[in-house]
Amino acid sequence: MTSTSLPNYDANAQGSKTWHERACGIIPGGVSSPVRAFTSVGGVPRYFVRGTGAIVEDVDGREYVDLIGSWGPMIAGHAHPEVVAAACNAMAHSSSFGAPTTQEVLLAEEILQRVPILQRIRFLSSGTEAVMTALRLARAATNRDLIVKFAGCYHGHADALLVQAGSGVATLGLPNSPGVTEGQSRDTIVLPFNDPSALIALFDKCGDAIAAVITEGAAANMGVVPPALGFNELIGDLCRKHGALFILDEVLTGFRVHQAGWWGLNLANNSISPDLFTYGKVIGGGFPLAAVAGSAAIMDLLAPIGPVYQAGTLSGNPVASAAGLATLRLCTPDLYAHLNQSALILGNGVSDALRHAGVPHTLQRAGNLFSIFFHPQSVQNFEQAKRQDVRAFSYFFHAMLSRGVSLPPSAFEAWFVSGAHREREIEWVLSAAQESATEVTNKLADSD
Numbered sequence: 001m002t003s004t005s006l007p008n009y010d011a012n013a014q015g016s017k018t019w020h021e022r023a024c025g026i027i028p029g030g031v032s033s034p035v036r037a038f039t040s041v042g043g044v045p046r047y048f049v050r051g052t053g054a055i056v057e058d059v060d061g062r063e064y065v066d067l068i069g070s071w072g073p074m075i076a077g078h079a080h081p082e083v084v085a086a087a088c089n090a091m092a093h094s095s096s097f098g099a100p101t102t103q104e105v106l107l108a109e110e111i112l113q114r115v116p117i118l119q120r121i122r123f124l125s126s127g128t129e130a131v132m133t134a135l136r137l138a139r140a141a142t143n144r145d146l147i148v149k150f151a152g153c154y155h156g157h158a159d160a161l162l163v164q165a166g167s168g169v170a171t172l173g174l175p176n177s178p179g180v181t182e183g184q185s186r187d188t189i190v191l192p193f194n195d196p197s198a199l200i201a202l203f204d205k206c207g208d209a210i211a212a213v214i215t216e217g218a219a220a221n222m223g224v225v226p227p228a229l230g231f232n233e234l235i236g237d238l239c240r241k242h243g244a245l246f247i248l249d250e251v252l253t254g255f256r257v258h259q260a261g262w263w264g265l266n267l268a269n270n271s272i273s274p275d276l277f278t279y280g281k282v283i284g285g286g287f288p289l290a291a292v293a294g295s296a297a298i299m300d301l302l303a304p305i306g307p308v309y310q311a312g313t314l315s316g317n318p319v320a321s322a323a324g325l326a327t328l329r330l331c332t333p334d335l336y337a338h339l340n341q342s343a344l345i346l347g348n349g350v351s352d353a354l355r356h357a358g359v360p361h362t363l364q365r366a367g368n369l370f371s372i373f374f375h376p377q378s379v380q381n382f383e384q385a386k387r388q389d390v391r392a393f394s395y396f397f398h399a400m401l402s403r404g405v406s407l408p409p410s411a412f413e414a415w416f417v418s419g420a421h422r423e424r425e426i427e428w429v430l431s432a433a434q435e436s437a438t439e440v441t442n443k444l445a446d447s448d
């Protein structure tokens with residue numbers, strides 16, 4: 001398919017519809033993770049059967065340029081031959097032993113060499129588990145209970161963190177989650193993102209009860225909202241002064257924005273020294289793998305050396321570790337230069353198309369992560385993120401989908417490029433964006 005002959009897909013994805021009906025009868029909402037369900041944009045989620053590079057194909061045989069990238073992990077593109085070979089090779093020797101493996105040691109060495117302030121790392125199967133473990137460690141290390149998080153930041157679905165948790169819950173319009181006990185909510189304090197005075201006031205009031213402050217490297221789960229200059233540094237300074245731990249959640253930013261993650265991207269300008277880091281997504285190369293990492297003093301509190309229990313049947317799985325290592329080895333400075341350039345062209349091009357069509361919006365970036373808010377003013381926090389016109393987004397989303405571009409099905413998500421997004425795919429997206437922007441304007445006019 002070339003960009004000059006964009007297909008005009010109709011909304012009737014019969015194969016996906018049939019599968020979704022089957023799924024909905026037996027899987028809640030038909031999905032294994034809520035944001036996949038198209039709840040906020042309407043319509044039928046596409047059932048993908050194949051991915052090659054930047055292109056995914058659905059069960060009806062339709063092709064799309066993929067800007068979801070499995071929500072981050074597919075940084076090298078789908079089915080990259082080196083990742084496939086590494087995973088197949090590992091799997092041919094057994095997919096799990098329940099014993100230490102060479103692959104996890106190699107992956108640990110690769111990550112520690114990229115982020116030299118790390119001394120220890122422990123692997124788990126999901127970002128949620130990594131964050132849960134980081135919180136448990138912080139509480140054990142400080143002998144305190146309170147955790148501070150920022151509204152709109154998502155750190156997985158651990159009970160204590162499902163309070164104003166960004167994209168998934170925002171997409172569904174849920175403030176918090178039932179099933180989270182009052183006690184767990186009480187130990188979580190939620191502050192506005194990018195608000196230094198709220199943070200200072202909180203530490204003044206109860207700094208000696210705070211176990212940890214957790215933040216995303218750059219917030220990318222309420223749309224992309226970079227930390228204001230000095231905000232992450234302030235978190236680090238206050239934590240140090242009051243004996244709390246600073247947890248930098250790099251599950252999404254880690255090794256996506258830079259070879260040393262968000263921490264590395266910002267090293268030259270303003271250095272921060274978080275006590276604990278969490279990783280996921282890219283480090284598993286599309287397999288379930290995540291990590292918590294930090295200094296030996298804190299990490300060695302983990303069992304079996306220390307008293308803090310954490311375990312997992314499939315933790316550090318050899319197939320996932322091999323795929324993750326192969327992916328990280330593809331994450332060279334050249335790859336990051338390519339991602340930066342692609343994200344720049346794509347973001348600017350889509351924004352130009354919307355501007356020409358008169359669709360109010362704001363393009364925001366954090367490294368090679370970007371998203372478009374369908375609101376004319378820039379966004380610094382979750383309250384502002386929620387002002388956007390989600391109806392305009394859903395028109396745009398479907399207009400793009402019908403032209404063969406798969407965007408995240410939520411106005412509150414980052415768009416992900418990969419090393420496989422080349423000129424052809426970028427042109428395809430930009431041609432689709434021009435037509436889609438006009439369609440949005442017409443639909444908004446019709447519906448007013």
Ligand SMILES: Cc1ncc(COP(=O)(O)O)c(C=O)c1O
Pocket residue numbers: 071125126127128129131154155156157216221249250251252253280281290
């Ligand atoms: C910053 C951040 N932390 C934690 C998580 C949870 O990771 P997982 O979905 O692997 O549990 C996510 C997932 O999107 C994330 O973006």
